[in-house]
Every structure is written in C-alpha cells, then in structure tokens.
Amino acid sequence: MPGMHTGLSNTNPTLVAAFKTALVHQGLLIAVLLAILALAWVGMREWMPSVSGASAPAGGPGRAAWQQEAIARRTLRIGFGIIWLFDGILQAQPAMPAGLPGTVIEPSAASSPSWVQHVVNWAGTSWSYHPVQAGAAAVWIQLGIGAWLIAAPRGWSSRLAGLASAGWGLVVWVFGEAFGGIFASGLTFLFGAPGAALFYCAAGALLALPEARWHSARLGRQILAGLGLFLVGMAVLQAWPGRGFWQGRLNGQPGSLAAMASSMAGTPQPHPLSALVSGFASVDEAHGFLINLIAVIVLAGTGAAFLTGRRLLVRPALLVLVVFCLADWVLIEDFGFFGGLGTDPNSMIPVALLAVGGYLALVRVPEPATAAEPVPAGPVAAGEPAAVRRLPRLAQVFASASLRAVVALWAVAMVIVGAAPMAAAQASPNANLIIAQAIDGSAAPLDFKAPAFALTDQHGSHVSLASLHGKVVLLTFLDPVCTSDCPLIAQEFREADQVLGSQARKVDLVAIVANPVYYSVAYTRAFDQQEGMAGLKNWLFLTGSLPQLQQAWRQYSVAAQVLSAGGMIAHSDVAYVIDGTGHTRTELNFDPGPGTASSKSSFASELATQAESLLRRG
Amino acid sequence: MSRAPVSTASASTASTSTARAARVASASAALAALLALTVTACGSKAAPPAGATAGAGITSPALATALAAPGGEGWAVVEMGGSAAQDDNFWELFSRAAGGSWKLATPPGVASNGGLIAAVTGPGSLLTAFRPSQDLTFSPLALTPDGGTHWSEGNPVPAGLADVPGALAEAHGRLLALTEAGAVNTSANQGAAWTRLTTLRALSRTAAARACGLTSLTAAAWTPAGQPLVAGDCSRAGRTGILTLSGGTWRSAAPALPAALRGDRVSVIGLSTGGQRTTAVLAAGSGASTVVIAAWSADGGTSWTQSPLLAAGLRTGRAIAGSDSAITSAPSVSFGTDGSVSIVLPGSNASAATSTAASTTGSSSAGRASGAVIGWQGTSWQRLPALPAGTATLATTPAGQPEALAVHRGTLTVWTLSAAGAQSWIVAQAIGVQIPYGSSG
Numbered sequence A: 001m002p003g004m005h006t007g008l009s010n011t012n013p014t015l016v017a018a019f020k021t022a023l024v025h026q027g028l029l030i031a032v033l034l035a036i037l038a039l040a041w042v043g044m045r046e047w048m049p050s051v052s053g054a055s056a057p058a059g060g061p062g063r064a065a066w067q068q069e070a071i072a073r074r075t076l077r078i079g080f081g082i083i084w085l086f087d088g089i090l091q092a093q094p095a096m097p098a099g100l101p102g103t104v105i106e107p108s109a110a111s112s113p114s115w116v117q118h119v120v121n122w123a124g125t126s127w128s129y130h131p132v133q134a135g136a137a138a139v140w141i142q143l144g145i146g147a148w149l150i151a152a153p154r155g156w157s158s159r160l161a162g163l164a165s166a167g168w169g170l171v172v173w174v175f176g177e178a179f180g181g182i183f184a185s186g187l188t189f190l191f192g193a194p195g196a197a198l199f200y201c202a203a204g205a206l207l208a209l210p211e212a213r214w215h216s217a218r219l220g221r222q223i224l225a226g227l228g229l230f231l232v233g234m235a236v237l238q239a240w241p242g243r244g245f246w247q248g249r250l251n252g253q254p255g256s257l258a259a260m261a262s263s264m265a266g267t268p269q270p271h272p273l274s275a276l277v278s279g280f281a282s283v284d285e286a287h288g289f290l291i292n293l294i295a296v297i298v299l300a301g302t303g304a305a306f307l308t309g310r311r312l313l314v315r316p317a318l319l320v321l322v323v324f325c326l327a328d329w330v331l332i333e334d335f336g337f338f339g340g341l342g343t344d345p346n347s348m349i350p351v352a353l354l355a356v357g358g359y360l361a362l363v364r365v366p367e368p369a370t371a372a373e374p375v376p377a378g379p380v381a382a383g384e385p386a387a388v389r390r391l392p393r394l395a396q397v398f399a400s401a402s403l404r405a406v407v408a409l410w411a412v413a414m415v416i417v418g419a420a421p422m423a424a425a426q427a428s429p430n431a432n433l434i435i436a437q438a439i440d441g442s443a444a445p446l447d448f449k450a451p452a453f454a455l456t457d458q459h460g461s462h463v464s465l466a467s468l469h470g471k472v473v474l475l476t477f478l479d480p481v482c483t484s485d486c487p488l489i490a491q492e493f494r495e496a497d498q499v500l501g502s503q504a505r506k507v508d509l510v511a512i513v514a515n516p517v518y519y520s521v522a523y524t525r526a527f528d529q530q531e532g533m534a535g536l537k538n539w540l541f542l543t544g545s546l547p548q549l550q551q552a553w554r555q556y557s558v559a560a561q562v563l564s565a566g567g568m569i570a571h572s573d574v575a576y577v578i579d580g581t582g583h584t585r586t587e588l589n590f591d592p593g594p595g596t597a598s599s600k601s602s603f604a605s606e607l608a609t610q611a612e613s614l615l616r617r618g
Numbered sequence B: 001m002s003r004a005p006v007s008t009a010s011a012s013t014a015s016t017s018t019a020r021a022a023r024v025a026s027a028s029a030a031l032a033a034l035l036a037l038t039v040t041a042c043g044s045k046a047a048p049p050a051g052a053t054a055g056a057g058i059t060s061p062a063l064a065t066a067l068a069a070p071g072g073e074g075w076a077v078v079e080m081g082g083s084a085a086q087d088d089n090f091w092e093l094f095s096r097a098a099g100g101s102w103k104l105a106t107p108p109g110v111a112s113n114g115g116l117i118a119a120v121t122g123p124g125s126l127l128t129a130f131r132p133s134q135d136l137t138f139s140p141l142a143l144t145p146d147g148g149t150h151w152s153e154g155n156p157v158p159a160g161l162a163d164v165p166g167a168l169a170e171a172h173g174r175l176l177a178l179t180e181a182g183a184v185n186t187s188a189n190q191g192a193a194w195t196r197l198t199t200l201r202a203l204s205r206t207a208a209a210r211a212c213g214l215t216s217l218t219a220a221a222w223t224p225a226g227q228p229l230v231a232g233d234c235s236r237a238g239r240t241g242i243l244t245l246s247g248g249t250w251r252s253a254a255p256a257l258p259a260a261l262r263g264d265r266v267s268v269i270g271l272s273t274g275g276q277r278t279t280a281v282l283a284a285g286s287g288a289s290t291v292v293i294a295a296w297s298a299d300g301g302t303s304w305t306q307s308p309l310l311a312a313g314l315r316t317g318r319a320i321a322g323s324d325s326a327i328t329s330a331p332s333v334s335f336g337t338d339g340s341v342s343i344v345l346p347g348s349n350a351s352a353a354t355s356t357a358a359s360t361t362g363s364s365s366a367g368r369a370s371g372a373v374i375g376w377q378g379t380s381w382q383r384l385p386a387l388p389a390g391t392a393t394l395a396t397t398p399a400g401q402p403e404a405l406a407v408h409r410g411t412l413t414v415w416t417l418s419a420a421g422a423q424s425w426i427v428a429q430a431i432g433v434q435i436p437y438g439s440s441g
Helices: A013-047 A049-055 A059-066 A069-093 A096-108 A114-129 A131-152 A155-176 A196-207 A211-215 A217-239 A256-265 A271-286 A288-309 A311-331 A346-365 A395-402 A401-424 A433-440 A485-505 A521-531 A546-555 A597-617 B008-043 B200-204 B208-210
Strands: A442-451 A453-457 A462-464 A472-478 A507-513 A539-542 A574-578 A584-589 B065-068 B074-081 B089-096 B100-102 B116-122 B124-132 B141-142 B150-157 B167-170 B174-178 B183-187 B194-198 B215-223 B228-234 B239-245 B247-252 B266-274 B277-286 B291-297 B332-335 B341-345 B370-374 B391-396 B402-408 B411-417 B425-434
Touching: A013 A096, A013 A131, A013 A395, A013 A401, A013 A433, A059 B167, A069 A131, A069 A196, A069 A211, A069 A346, A096 A131, A096 A401, A114 A131, A114 A155, A114 A597, A114 B266, A131 A271, A131 A401, A155 A196, A196 A217, A196 A546, A196 B116, A217 A288, A217 A346, A256 A271, A256 A288, A256 A574, A271 A288, A271 A311, A288 A311, A288 B150, A288 B228, A311 A346, A311 A433, A311 B141, A395 A539, A395 B266, A395 B277, A401 A453, A401 B228, A433 A597, A453 B402, A462 B150, A472 A597, A485 A507, A485 A521, A485 A539, A485 A597, A485 B277, A507 A584, A521 A539, A584 A597, B065 B116, B074 B116, B074 B391, B074 B402, B089 B116, B089 B124, B116 B167, B124 B167, B167 B215, B183 B228, B194 B200, B194 B266, B200 B208, B200 B215, B208 B239, B208 B247, B215 B266, B332 B391, B341 B391, B370 B391, B370 B402
Parallel strands: A472 A507, A507 A539, B065 B391
Antiparallel strands: A442 A584, A453 A462, A472 A574, A574 A584, B065 B074, B074 B089, B089 B100, B116 B124, B124 B141, B141 B150, B167 B174, B174 B183, B183 B194, B215 B228, B228 B239, B228 B266, B239 B247, B266 B277, B277 B291, B332 B341, B341 B370, B391 B402, B402 B411, B411 B425
C-alpha cells in the first residue's frame, strides 16, 4: 500500500535509539508526575486531616455492600487492564516504530477490499511519518489505560476508563487490525476474527455502563446472549464448505487450518512451542475433518447454551469454551505475539474473559444497595486554619481522594503524556527528520567558500554561483536519465520548496548534471518535464560542456562513473547548503533511500530546515 | 469472597424467561447464519480467470531481435542478466562487422532495464533508444557511426517508446516513433523536435482502421517513398492492420489474406523497410493453431506477395523478460536487408540452466524453441533444426546463413549450422558480459 512504510529496516539503529530515548524521557516525566501527585496528595492530607478523614468509609455492613463492585465487573476490569498493560509492554519492542506499518498493519489489510486498505493506509502513513512519536504514544496510551482500569474500581473514573478502553480499542481495531479482517477472505474465529481489539471495545463499553446495571442478572444474560449469537455465527462460518477448513490436505497442499498453524510454527519462538504448534499442524493435516467438526460443535454448542441463558447449560458451556479458547490460543494462535512483531495476545484470552465476565454477571449478582450514601467530603472543620478553609474545592477533593483515585489520575496523565507528542507531530504535514537521519546520518556543518561554477540552465541561460548571491542555494547533482535516485531527489527538492512556503522566494534549488554522456539541455528539459519541475520558478538544472561539468564534479567531490553493459551512471548522492554570501554551510549525504512517502517528506523537511536556519541567520 | 445471594423475585419468571430465551435463540441462530453468509460473501473475492489478458489471442513480438545493415554488419538486441522484477535484467546490444565476430556494443550512460529498440541508419550506423524503466519515463536516444565503438547522445523521445521492436524507424534523418501511450510521433531533424502525427485513438476513427478494428500499434516504418507506415492488431477477423499516410489521409496498405485465414484475427509482429522493399510478418489465429505468414511489397504497400503459412503453435502473451531459463512466449522476428525473414517460435528452453557449451544437438527436443527462415518473396519456409537452449533471436551471416543467439544470464553464445543445410548447431562464439547487477537500485 503506497505511503505505508518508512522503508527503513525494522532494527535501524538510529530509529531504535530515538525510540528508546523517547520512551525514557516520557517515562521520566511520568515518574516525576507520579512523584508530584504522591507528594501533593500526602502533603495535603497531612495538612488537612479533617478533609482527608472524609474519604474513609463509615462502618457497617450495609455500607460495605453498597461499595462492593460486582465481581463480574471486577473480573473484566482487572482482566482487560492486565491485557492492556501487556499490550503496552509489547508496543515497546525496539522494532515497533519502523516495523508496525509494514509488518503488522499492511499484512492485516492485504486481503481486504481497497477501501479498507485506503483507510488503513492513512493510519499507516501517519505512523510512518512520525514513527518515534507514534510508537511511544502507543506504549504509554496502552499502559495508561491498563493502569487506569486496574486503579479505578468504581465511579465516574472507572467508567471513563472503560470508555477510554473502548475508544482506543476501536482505533486499534480499525487501523491496526483492518476492521479485524472481517472484509477479507478466510475469516475464522480460530485465527482471531473479528479482531481481538473488538473484544477490548466490548469490554470497555460494558465497563462504561452505570454500576447499577451490574446489580442485575439481566446484564449477564445479555452479555452471554451477545456472545452466544457471535459464537453461533462463527460456527456457521467454520462449517461453511469450500473454505478449506474441512480438509487437512487440499490438492496436495495443507488445508487452511494446517497451513496457518504451520506458518505460525515457523515464526521465531522457543523450540518446544514451535514443536507443539507444528505437531498440531500435522495432526490437522491427518484429521482435518474431525478437528473442524470439533470446532464447529464447540462453537455452536456453547453459543446455543449461552443464548438460552440457563445456568445449568451456561456453566458447562463456559468451561468448554474456556478450554477451547486456551487450546486455540496455544496451538493455532501461538500465543498471538510470538514471531514477527506481536502487539497483543490475540483474541482467545479476551473472548474467554468476556465469557467468564458474562457468566459471573449472571450468577454472582451483588445485593441491591441498601446502605446510606457514602459520606462526601464535608466542609473544612471550623477549627482548621483560615488558609486551609480558603483552599479551592478541587484541592479539598484531591486531598480527600483515595489512593486508588490518585493512581487513576496518574494513569490518565500517562495517557496524555504519551499521546501529546504524537498529537503535536500530527499538526505538521511533514515527516519527522529522524527518518532522513536514520537513512543518511546527520548533516555535516561546514564553512568554506563554495567553488564557483558558470553553466547553462534548462532555458539556455547562463547561470553562475555568483549570480545566485543573496539567496540560499540548495545544490545537488542529478543524472537526467537516471532511473531511480535522481527522480526521488528531485521530488524531495520540489517538496522542500513547498515546505518553505513564502520563504521559497529566498532560496534557489539548483542541480548540476552528473552524466558524462547525456548532458545536453534537451535532457535537462526532458527530466524537468518528467519530474514536474518545469513550473518551479526557483529551480535550475544546470549543464555545460563536458570539461565544465567535470570541473564542477571535481570541485564538489562528486564522482560520475560510466558503467558498461547497460548500467546507469554511478554518481554520488550529495546536497550542499550554500548561504547568501556564497559559503557552503552544510553537506548532506543525500542518498534518497527507499523513496517512500515518509522518507521523501523527511528529506524535504531536512532541506527546508537547513535553508530556514540560514535565512534566520540573515 | 462468598457468593452473593440471587434475588428470589426472579424465580417466578424463570419459565417465561426460558421460553423467551429459546425463541431468541432460534431467531438469533437464523440471524447468525445470515450474517455469516453476508460476511463470507463480503470477504470472498472472485478469483480472476486464469490467464486472462487483454486481447487474448493476439500475439505480440518479443523485443529481442536482430538487424542487418546494408554494409553487411549485423546488430542484435537481447535480454541478459537476472530478474526484471529486481531490475537485474539488462538489455544488451551486440554488433558484428561484416566478416567479423560479435562484440558487446550497448550504448553507455543509461540503464537498459526497460529494453533497447534499434533502427539501422546506414552502413555501420545505428540509432538506439532506451525504453523507460523505474522512474525514467522518456526514451533517451544514442547514435553510433562506427559499429558501436563510439556513441553520442541523440535527442530524447519525450515519451517512452512502446514495448515492440518496431517502435522506432529512421529514414534520411526523419524519425518515426510509437509511444507507450499509443501515439505516433515524428521528427524531421533526428529528434531535435518532435511532433505528434497521430494517436491510436485518432487512427482507430479513420475508415481504414475501422475496417480492420485496429486495437493496438505494433510497428512503424517508412515507405520507400518516405511516407509513414504503421501496423497493429485488428479485432475484425481476416483483416490486417497496416496503414500509411498519404495525402493527409490514412489508408490501408495491408495485404489481402488467403482464404484460410479469413476467420482469424491477425497481428502484425514485424514490419521493416529496406531500400525499395517492405516486409511484414503476420501472426493469425491463436494458441496451438497460430500461423505465421510473411508478406512483401515493392511499392510501399500497394501490392503484396505472401509466403506460405508457417504453423507456429504460439502461446499467447509476452516473453517473460529476465527469466533465467529464457522461457519465451512471444516470437522473435528478424529482417535481412534483402527482405528475408528469420523467426524464432517460442517453446520452453528448460535446459537453459545447464552450460550453454553443451553438446550440439540436431534432434528436436520437446518444448524447445524452433526457427524458420524465408527469403525475399520466398515460396517456402526453411525450418531450422531445434534451436539451442536459450535462443533469443536469429541473425543472418553476410553469407546468408542463420545464427542462433542464445542467452544464459551473462553469456551470449552464437550458434551456427555446422554446414549449410545441416541439422546440428555448433558454437561459433561465446561472449561473457559483466552484467552490472544491482546498479539500477
């Protein structure tokens, strides 16, 4: 999909180092915020003992019952909180910034319709434009949501955590999982359809419900009915003929399930696990019909049982489903995160959790609240110092908050700290400079008089370096009949011109021909037409006689070597930034790298940044 | 934690709830089935019909070809190296002085991954165009006056040339070019300035083109009188698409086909003019029933003489460029200065991976390419012995003997018949080329 990749290796050292640095910096900030919150909370509670005392519940069994969170809700809250924490840790893999678009997002959308790919491509492109910020944001958002869910057991904070989980789950489901692959062929529950993140959304939505809903078995029946409907549908899909699941081998090739298991077994993982999954693949090849029959029966049976809502049926069905999910998680999904760039443990654990939550909501319903309302934080006692009495209400509430509430607040701060840099980066349409630096290293600062040249531009006019004094010159060397690098470099120069905006009138974009065979004005013009440079007012593609060109190449340390047998001219990819007084200030290694949208944008940003820096100096 | 007691108020409605749940379950199951059907339909993609290509049944010529020059020199264009998908294929030009041996003569300065198209401009001189590849979208030109020893840049063709060997023609300094986009451009001054003569779209609206149902352009040439001549594929059976511009109007200059071909669609797979002679090679029919016919005109297309039919049994589609095993699925057509025709008919050269200095073979091997030659206004095709593995094209020696030019990665092997009329090939020359793998990346 165009634009999706940075084109960099997943383990590009510059990108990995930048990612680790970003995580450390944000982590330090989050730790500092925790320390500040903790100190403020402890300090204010010490200062206002009367206010802090209001947070402790009054005694009595009735009050305990009111405050008791439904066990079903707690199971979902803590269960999915732990899963989000685990996902956040997985997002911190060093290869994630460069690898996520190409290794995770693109494959998930590869067999989906083009409109899905278009939607997914937008997200993948956004990620690849700011890979470090995006990678770090994903880590802290997921860690923050996980901590928030665990820390906030009830009240509006807990419900907001559920909403956040549902919201972020939706983002992941759409952009990271390509709608869970529901629009692609080969959909099956066994492989993770309709996407693990959708179950995170469902759990989040449930957690966002008013607590009173959890005090009735009706919610449990509804959860189980929804799951039951889903499982029956998946059973029908699994049973559908012609999809390769009934056959262990088909036309001499492994059937769909065996093939999937085999490919999972081939991913990098501990050998015992690989052997286990590979063994299952062999079993499925030999007994594909039986395995699929078991899957269909389990899905249909548990689904139907859940739909009845009868405890006598639901309980054994739950047991069967949990065992089935665990078996699938190990033998087919291969724990979901081994090999490649795993981002989550796939769908079986979330499904099992939801089923358990639904069952608990059906059978373990807390008694309705009968106790009195909890004592709210009362007004400051008359005996407190006047300064305390004048404190804002917010400070009083903060001081009276429980430790869990403070932790929940800190978790929210974690999400914001993670998301803010990416949100700020998104405000710029240009890719981050880190991509260009990861490809070619940093710019080398220089300070010497730029060698003079006097050549002919694409319009036939004479142009010398002296004639360009007063403007910043971005200079490079291009082969007009090049098939790869030079068109990309030209595009980067053109994009730099756009980035410069109104400043572009103070900058000249200059290229000198780097081909000792094809260097006539006819070819510079043909190149300009090809690259859409003809309309750029400040673009000059210079040529001259062969001796003139050879002199320029020597003076700027550019090699232009003729290769035999149909090879392109081999020449240096370099760019120079020359100030208005004719001094060379920067040299950039300008190999354009993979030529992806993000790398081109990054190089353009780098050129524009260098030019703007010189313009500011005046 | 102890189990929370269930409210007793719900017990009395348990049976009602169960019945309702059962109804819900049935309806839900039906809905689930419908949902699964819908999702399956959404998710499934209809597989494209195998082998479906535009214009199935129409044959396109291979870009590999050999050209003869008036002074007895020879030129050959072949694809060497590795995979085109990795830009590791390189089209090479070879030249042979009259009485001499072949040598590498590829013009320098441009990557040749997209193909080379050559036009003889005189004794020892050749005009060569580079077809676009990767981000290069126009066609640079190169000129040599001395058999490829020295090259100079020509003016570029502003658009990429079409992927056919006859996309460039030259006569007396005037150029005719077929572009990828279906335009016919002309230049009166060696490419210094180009004008658009016509386009496929405009041509197809002319009466002559409508009569044949012209669908594509496959070759360009100049008539002996200096008029543009273009050829292509016809969708209407029994018609040949050769048109010339005369008096500002495009008219048909095509031969009438023999009765046996009246029901077949016809492709022009080669067109050449040398002196007063114009030669065309046509492919009619499709698949195993394809036949080839040569046609000659000495008056610029007004009247034609035709050869007997040559059973070709071609597969549809183009040559798989850059394939190590040189599997060709398109015929290679070469012309002599006297209007003779040499043709390589595709087959699988499965043993090309072995040494090309393998034993000469006189016996035909299943799947091997075959070749045939015919002289100016010849009355019969001369079938050649089974061609050596990897044969890309056929050239002709100054003495009129066929040479099979075979390729295996970076080696060109020139095979000749052990004697005139012999049934076995012998290696006459082998040239190793330093392929600049990876240089186009």
